[in-house]
Amino acid sequence: MSKENLSDWPPSQTSAEEEEEEEDDGEPKVCQVCGDRATGYHFNAMTCEGCKGFFRRAMKHPTKFCCPQQGVCVITKNNRRQCQACRLHKCQSIGMLKELIMSKEAVEKRRSQIRRNRMVEEPPVLSPQQEAVIQELFNAHEKTFDVTFSHFQFRPIDRDLNPMSVWNQTASGQSAKQTGRMDNLSSSYSTSTSTSLSSSSCSLEDEEDRSDGGKNTVFTTLPDVADLTTDMEEKEEEKEKKEGRSDGGKNTVFTTLPHIADLTTYMIQNIINFAKGLPSFRALAIDDQISLLKGAMFEMMQIRFNMMFNVKTGIWECGPLTYCMDDAVRAGFQRHLLDPLMRFHYTLRNIQLQEVEYVLMQAISLFSPVCELFEDRLKCSAGFGGMEFWPAW
Amino acid sequence: MSKENLSDWPPSQTSAEEEEEEEDDGEPKVCQVCGDRATGYHFNAMTCEGCKGFFRRAMKHPTKFCCPQQGVCVITKNNRRQCQACRLHKCQSIGMLKELIMSKEAVEKRRSQIRRNRMVEEPPVLSPQQEAVIQELFNAHEKTFDVTFSHFQFRPIDRDLNPMSVWNQTASGQSAKQTGRMDNLSSSYSTSTSTSLSSSSCSLEDEEDRSDGGKNTVFTTLPDVADLTTDMEEKEEEKEKKEGRSDGGKNTVFTTLPHIADLTTYMIQNIINFAKGLPSFRALAIDDQISLLKGAMFEMMQIRFNMMFNVKTGIWECGPLTYCMDDAVRAGFQRHLLDPLMRFHYTLRNIQLQEVEYVLMQAISLFSPVCELFEDRLKCSAGFGGMEFWPAW
DNA sequence: TAGCGTTCAAACTGTTCA
DNA sequence: TGAACAGTTTGAACGCTA
Ligand SMILES: [Zn+2]
Ligand SMILES: [Zn+2]
Ligand SMILES: [Zn+2]
Ligand SMILES: [Zn+2]
Numbered sequence: 001m002s003k004e005n006l007s008d009w010p011p012s013q014t015s016a017e018e019e020e021e022e023e024d025d026g027e028p029k030v031c032q033v034c035g036d037r038a039t040g041y042h043f044n045a046m047t048c049e050g051c052k053g054f055f056r057r058a059m060k061h062p063t064k065f066c067c068p069q070q071g072v073c074v075i076t077k078n079n080r081r082q083c084q085a086c087r088l089h090k091c092q093s094i095g096m097l098k099e100l101i102m103s104k105e106a107v108e109k110r111r112s113q114i115r116r117n118r119m120v121e122e123p124p125v126l127s128p129q130q131e132a133v134i135q136e137l138f139n140a141h142e143k144t145f146d147v148t149f150s151h152f153q154f155r156p157i158d159r160d161l162n163p164m165s166v167w168n169q170t171a172s173g174q175s176a177k178q179t180g181r182m183d184n185l186s187s188s189y190s191t192s193t194s195t196s197l198s199s200s201s202c203s204l205e206d207e208e209d210r211s212d213g214g215k216n217t218v219f220t221t222l223p224d225v226a227d228l229t230t231d232m233e234e235k236e237e238e239k240e241k242k243e244g245r246s247d248g249g250k251n252t253v254f255t256t257l258p259h260i261a262d263l264t265t266y267m268i269q270n271i272i273n274f275a276k277g278l279p280s281f282r283a284l285a286i287d288d289q290i291s292l293l294k295g296a297m298f299e300m301m302q303i304r305f306n307m308m309f310n311v312k313t314g315i316w317e318c319g320p321l322t323y324c325m326d327d328a329v330r331a332g333f334q335r336h337l338l339d340p341l342m343r344f345h346y347t348l349r350n351i352q353l354q355e356v357e358y359v360l361m362q363a364i365s366l367f368s369p370v371c372e373l374f375e376d377r378l379k380c381s382a383g384f385g386g387m388e389f390w391p392a393w
Numbered sequence: 394m395s396k397e398n399l400s401d402w403p404p405s406q407t408s409a410e411e412e413e414e415e416e417d418d419g420e421p422k423v424c425q426v427c428g429d430r431a432t433g434y435h436f437n438a439m440t441c442e443g444c445k446g447f448f449r450r451a452m453k454h455p456t457k458f459c460c461p462q463q464g465v466c467v468i469t470k471n472n473r474r475q476c477q478a479c480r481l482h483k484c485q486s487i488g489m490l491k492e493l494i495m496s497k498e499a500v501e502k503r504r505s506q507i508r509r510n511r512m513v514e515e516p517p518v519l520s521p522q523q524e525a526v527i528q529e530l531f532n533a534h535e536k537t538f539d540v541t542f543s544h545f546q547f548r549p550i551d552r553d554l555n556p557m558s559v560w561n562q563t564a565s566g567q568s569a570k571q572t573g574r575m576d577n578l579s580s581s582y583s584t585s586t587s588t589s590l591s592s593s594s595c596s597l598e599d600e601e602d603r604s605d606g607g608k609n610t611v612f613t614t615l616p617d618v619a620d621l622t623t624d625m626e627e628k629e630e631e632k633e634k635k636e637g638r639s640d641g642g643k644n645t646v647f648t649t650l651p652h653i654a655d656l657t658t659y660m661i662q663n664i665i666n667f668a669k670g671l672p673s674f675r676a677l678a679i680d681d682q683i684s685l686l687k688g689a690m691f692e693m694m695q696i697r698f699n700m701m702f703n704v705k706t707g708i709w710e711c712g713p714l715t716y717c718m719d720d721a722v723r724a725g726f727q728r729h730l731l732d733p734l735m736r737f738h739y740t741l742r743n744i745q746l747q748e749v750e751y752v753l754m755q756a757i758s759l760f761s762p763v764c765e766l767f768e769d770r771l772k773c774s775a776g777f778g779g780m781e782f783w784p785a786w
Numbered sequence: 787t788a789g790c791g792t793t794c795a796a797a798c799t800g801t802t803c804a
Numbered sequence: 805t806g807a808a809c810a811g812t813t814t815g816a817a818c819g820c821t822a
Contacts, residue, residue, distance in 0.1 A: 040797060044475070050806050056800085057805090081805075099461040100475060102799070106459065110800075114811070432816095433788065443815050449791085450813080474798090474814070495790070503791075507820065 032094045033087065036077040043100040045091070050080065055091045058084070059098040134356060140277030141359040144270045145304065149319030152266050157259035157321075159330065260331035263318075267301045274300075275366060288369075295370030300362050302344065307358050311349045314342075425487045426480065429470040436493040438484070443473065448484045451477070452491040527749060533670030534752045537663045538697065542712030545659050550652035550714075552723065653724035656711075660694045667693075668759060681762075689758045695737065696754050704742045707735075 029038040031048035042052035058065075065085035067073060073086035080087050102110070126134070146152065275281045275293055284292070308316050316323040328338055353361070422431040424441035435445035451458075458478035460466060466479035473480050495503065519527070539545070668674045668686055677685070701709050709716045721731055746754070 042798070048806085049808090052798095053806060097475075100799090103459070103461070107800070110812085117811090435789070441815085442817085445789095446815055447813090477813095493790085500791070503821085510820085 031077075033090050033096075034075045034077045034080040036080075043096045043098070045094050045096045047091075047096070048077075051087070051091060054080075054084075054087060055096050055098075056101055058088050058091075059101055134360070136278065136280075137359050137363050138356055140274050141355075141362065143277060144274040145307075146270060147308075147319065149266075149321055152263070152319070152321070154262035154266070155258045157327065158255040159327065254330060254332040256327045256330040257332055260327065263323075264301070267304060268297060271297060271300050271304070271362075274362070278363075281366070292366055292369060296365045296368065299365045302341065303348075303358060303361050303365065306345050306348050307355070309345045309349045311346060424470075426483050426489075427468050427470045427473040429473075436489045436491070438487050438489045440484075440489070441470075444480070444484060447473075447477075447480060448489050448491075449494055451481050451484075452494055527753070529671065529673075530752050530756050531749055533667050534755065536670060537667040538700075539663060540701075540712065542659075542714060545656070545712070545714070547655035547659070548651045550720070551648040552720065647723060647725040649720045649723040650725055653720065656716075657694070660697060661690060664690060664693050664697070664755075667755070671756075674759070685759055685762060688762060689760075692758045693755050695734070696741075696751060696758065699738055699741050700748070700751050702738050702742045704739060 029040075029046055030036075031038040031051055032046050033051040034048060036048035036050065038046045038048050039052075040046070043055055047055075065083075065088055067083050067085035069083065069086075071086055071089065073079070073083045075083075075087050075090045272293060275289070281289060281292075305316055308318050310317055314324060325338060325342060422433070422439055423429070424431040424444055425439050426444040427441060429441035429443065431439045431441050432445075433439070436448055440448075458476075458481060460476050460478035462476065462479075464479055464482065466472070466476040468476070468480050468483050665686060668682070674682060674685075698709055701711050703710055707717060718731060718735060
């Protein structure tokens, strides 16, 4: 195989044995481009599989090929790879037609048709193993996703009167209500229902794990919630500096930051518990657990927030609490992040996923490792095909 | 044939040789769409078979075709495949009528009418020859299919207490009962009724043939039952090695293996006797007999087992003995085999075949040769259309 | 026999992946 | 890049009824 490729450069003009692809007797069909064995008509010419694929690719990605021999190469089976320019020219000269390549739209239509056919004939039922995995994920999620936010402990949210956001929001009405609700509580930390959660630290010991009592593994080395929160706030700070707005916080007052920080902490804690509730996650090395959690945390949080996002009002409805984008602005988040993030929330929410599907998304996010080198920028696309909401920094 | 396809793009307007499909002299009718030889009027136009089929298909599946040439293509015999849009347009322009295509309901009515006619003229009764064949098969089967397992000689079945199977089985109840039954017998080999069968060898001489006394041919060269059993056990062993589980049997104890081996031997012996009872089988060369038996043995055994399979309980009821899938697991069979095998048993049993139909299935299996090259993997589909249960190894 | 529908292997698309 | 694969379209041959 290797020696064939050696001795045919430059493609000699002398070996112009004009192919007589007459079907002499039986079946010796010959590629009219390179002389290889042909497999039938492709784009209106008798060609081999190689020239067929080459022609399609060349036509789909219009690239200007350049011949090193002034375009006089004679294409053969062994040298066809050496000069794309002459190979393509030969393709066209023998009558290959780009019109017979299916158009972008036609291909897409064909694909969706095939998907539809598959759905019809192949029962959409899952194997028992698959069902079990889903059940496991869903159980862990159910135990750690506090829709009512009844265990949420927080400092009151302080909404500024002058909207900082340029987007109009219907937050004025709820602002008073929510602030008023805060005032009913004596302590500076509020909670919907009383819990034993200590406000200062949220260590990762399983002290609160309600799912499994005794079989807890060691989690003392998992990242502390405080660490993760600090990480994110640091990132915000860095970004601010880069944007040349680091005026030391003198002109901009992030009134909602304390509350949003508490909210973030609460979400992170629950997400860590979700991961801990997955046997397949606990089976990983502790360092891997940390890396996965760090890499996926932001995305998983957004996925969870999306489940509470109301597309009609643009408001996140977290139990008795409600948030609008303006609250994020007032916490110091920049348009550069919030713009694509909002697009993400509207897009994803409009798909109207079921809860199980959200859980699967979380799992995909969790188990998609992020390269250490890119941890700084968290995750860029996280495998969610066309739904990347993360700006390209 | 190849030359014709070369030069015809874009479909030229110049080649508009207006077809004169006058029946000049004899029969030179021409397709008004593409110019090919026409086979008559189809949907109100003189067309070829190709354009006839194309028109019907295009009308049945309302797909929007798109012409890459702004719809100016001129359709010819050689380029008609290259632009569906223009071909369909040409069809309609020459007067082809979709009204002449039978509607969905009309087609269905026609089909049932045909079925009815078939029933009338083709008597649903079988010819005497066919009846005779069936009778012959059934007789041979009846004499060799021991529903009561009264001649089954075996070592007691040792069921482990801890279920090895991950699937839940209702085997616990029967376990005790069946083991208890074994205890009533003194010898390590048990049998329901005493027979003269020697436990060590089951030679293929017709010493036990109750059907024909004297006209026995030589069968000493037929495969020994022991051979076949060994073959199958070897295959299981090989598979196990491939799956990297060949721990020398130290960790996995196949407690039921001795009994299952006896059961297999008994089944094989009866199936060989079934084949021997068929004159049409005996008429074959001895080597062919061996090949057919080897190739079909596993499948025929499963068919026989299926006749005793209880879909409700998932238990094979073999006379006084009962088996569940767990027994096979404990004999060393792997999920890779048992999974599709169980599917097969449930599927086939649910069809509720009559006994005669089971016998016909056995015969089909027996007389379907398996290529020597594939003997390793036994039979892959065995001619049972969509019921392949054999995993692709 | 004319003209419907049916069948199914060959032909020809795009896709995958080493 | 191209061999192998997967899926669809085509049309020659055939079955059936009026
Ligand atoms: Zn070629
Ligand atoms: Zn060149
Ligand atoms: Zn035609
Ligand atoms: Zn066209």
